[in-house]
Amino acid sequence: MAEQVSRDPVDPRVTRSRRLILEAAVALLVERGFGAATVEAISARSGVAKTTIYRHWPDKEAVLRSAVESIVPTATAPDTGSVRGDLTHFAEDLARILTTPPTSALIPGLVAAAEHDTGLGRLLAEFTAGRRRPVHDAVARGVERGEISAGTDPEAVAELLLGPLFYRRLLSRMPVTAEMIERTVEAVECTLGGPSR
Amino acid sequence: MAEQVSRDPVDPRVTRSRRLILEAAVALLVERGFGAATVEAISARSGVAKTTIYRHWPDKEAVLRSAVESIVPTATAPDTGSVRGDLTHFAEDLARILTTPPTSALIPGLVAAAEHDTGLGRLLAEFTAGRRRPVHDAVARGVERGEISAGTDPEAVAELLLGPLFYRRLLSRMPVTAEMIERTVEAVECTLGGPSR
DNA sequence: TGTTTGTGCTACGCTACAGTAGCGTAGCAG
DNA sequence: CTGCTACGCTACTGTAGCGTAGCACAAACA
Numbered sequence: 001m002a003e004q005v006s007r008d009p010v011d012p013r014v015t016r017s018r019r020l021i022l023e024a025a026v027a028l029l030v031e032r033g034f035g036a037a038t039v040e041a042i043s044a045r046s047g048v049a050k051t052t053i054y055r056h057w058p059d060k061e062a063v064l065r066s067a068v069e070s071i072v073p074t075a076t077a078p079d080t081g082s083v084r085g086d087l088t089h090f091a092e093d094l095a096r097i098l099t100t101p102p103t104s105a106l107i108p109g110l111v112a113a114a115e116h117d118t119g120l121g122r123l124l125a126e127f128t129a130g131r132r133r134p135v136h137d138a139v140a141r142g143v144e145r146g147e148i149s150a151g152t153d154p155e156a157v158a159e160l161l162l163g164p165l166f167y168r169r170l171l172s173r174m175p176v177t178a179e180m181i182e183r184t185v186e187a188v189e190c191t192l193g194g195p196s197r
Numbered sequence: 198m199a200e201q202v203s204r205d206p207v208d209p210r211v212t213r214s215r216r217l218i219l220e221a222a223v224a225l226l227v228e229r230g231f232g233a234a235t236v237e238a239i240s241a242r243s244g245v246a247k248t249t250i251y252r253h254w255p256d257k258e259a260v261l262r263s264a265v266e267s268i269v270p271t272a273t274a275p276d277t278g279s280v281r282g283d284l285t286h287f288a289e290d291l292a293r294i295l296t297t298p299p300t301s302a303l304i305p306g307l308v309a310a311a312e313h314d315t316g317l318g319r320l321l322a323e324f325t326a327g328r329r330r331p332v333h334d335a336v337a338r339g340v341e342r343g344e345i346s347a348g349t350d351p352e353a354v355a356e357l358l359l360g361p362l363f364y365r366r367l368l369s370r371m372p373v374t375a376e377m378i379e380r381t382v383e384a385v386e387c388t389l390g391g392p393s394r
Numbered sequence: 395t396g397t398t399t400g401t402g403c404t405a406c407g408c409t410a411c412a413g414t415a416g417c418g419t420a421g422c423a424g
Numbered sequence: 425c426t427g428c429t430a431c432g433c434t435a436c437t438g439t440a441g442c443g444t445a446g447c448a449c450a451a452a453c454a
Contacts, residue, residue: 013401051403055400147250165360237410237412
């Protein structure tokens with residue numbers, strides 16, 4: 001919860017400790033995955049005593065959740081004036097997130113951890129839902145503008161656009177190039193049709 | 198290596214042990230993920246002594262690799278006469294794999310493990326490459342048939358088709374419905390264009 | 395300046411797990 | 425029937441990691 005952060009004027013030692021701990025946790029998650037993110041490793045890397053970590057979080061899971069939360073990126077969704085422009089911008093944004101640390105390195109582990117950890121599962125669900133929202137908005141604007149059919153399913157659009165990008169990151173492990181993005185956006189647009197459809 | 202399997206007429210006790218061990222390992226991987234698939238758990242579940250496990254594999258990683266290998270499904274790719282038919286059949290096949298055990302439950306963990314384990318990374322690469330091959334073949338047949346343009350990039354087609362399906366399984370966790378498959382195939386087809394293109 | 399509060403440190407106890415050694419037994423094949 | 429081989433079992437060693445207790449110290453704060 002964010003209340004804690006803004007409420008009382010906290011001791012600078014506390015903020016420093018928390019910051020160092022989370023930085024180290026993120027670095028470990030990114031570099032060596034969930035398996036290597038142990039409390040002792042975080043302590044060693046951050047220079048903060050293990051006991052101090054337990055003074056701020058009840059257990060390891062809570063630390064890792066905080067670490068993950070601390071780097072969840074927010075999606076941007078500017079109105080570029082056309083559906084194609086919006087989707088392209090969005091895809092480029094996602095591609096950047098998918099290929100640059102820290103988020104990039106975190107996603108595979110998060111996907112797997114979400115399978116058996118409900119807390120992280122919720123986090124992943126929030127992340128992906130947040131990712132789809134800009135697409136919904138872009139579609140809504142397109143409909144309003146008369147550019148595309150009112151019957152367009154925004155979820156379907158999001159899926160067609162996000163799927164191939166995540167596929168590259170997680171499965172085929174090919175680089176996400178500008179050409180690939182353009183091609184994918186084109187494919188999505190192709191299915192949209194005009195307002196008459 | 199497969200030589201061992203077919204070479205000598207093996208002692209039935211050996212085949213029995215190996216089978217029980219791998220079955221237990223797969224069950225554990227499927228039900229509770231890579232983290233829970235310990236040698237001791239496999240031993241307890243299979244009823245085979247831990248020492249016997251180490252008589253057949255050098256270490257835990259090797260056991261898990263064998264377990265994963267034992268359930269990698271092979272892709273089917275019948276020629277239905279049209280690109281659309283081929284792709285639909287393929288997508289339905291993949292959807293089944295993505296939603297039914299044991300493969301379904303294994304994929305998230307495999308994706309994550311592949312990130313830091315080169316052995317499993319190779320396995321995943323082989324799996325996904327095997328998945329894409331039928332799409333390549335379908336495209337090739339479509340080109341030969343004059344149904345679609347010779348310039349069609351089969352990798353792009355595979356990506357557009359596989360991406361959304363995997364996205365549902367791994368990220369949005371929505372069920373893969375028949376409508377969704379049809380919609381996705383339609384979207385892919387829409388980008389193909391005719392032979393004139 | 396004195397008091398409070400957060401930290402570092404050492405030293406724990408506990409559990410889970412990897413991997414091994416040696417012995418006795420049971421099943422297989424000739 | 426006999427030798428061979430795989431197996432089960434017990435008992436280890438060693439390590440890694442979680443989470444805690446208590447004390448001394450130092451930084452923040454009033």
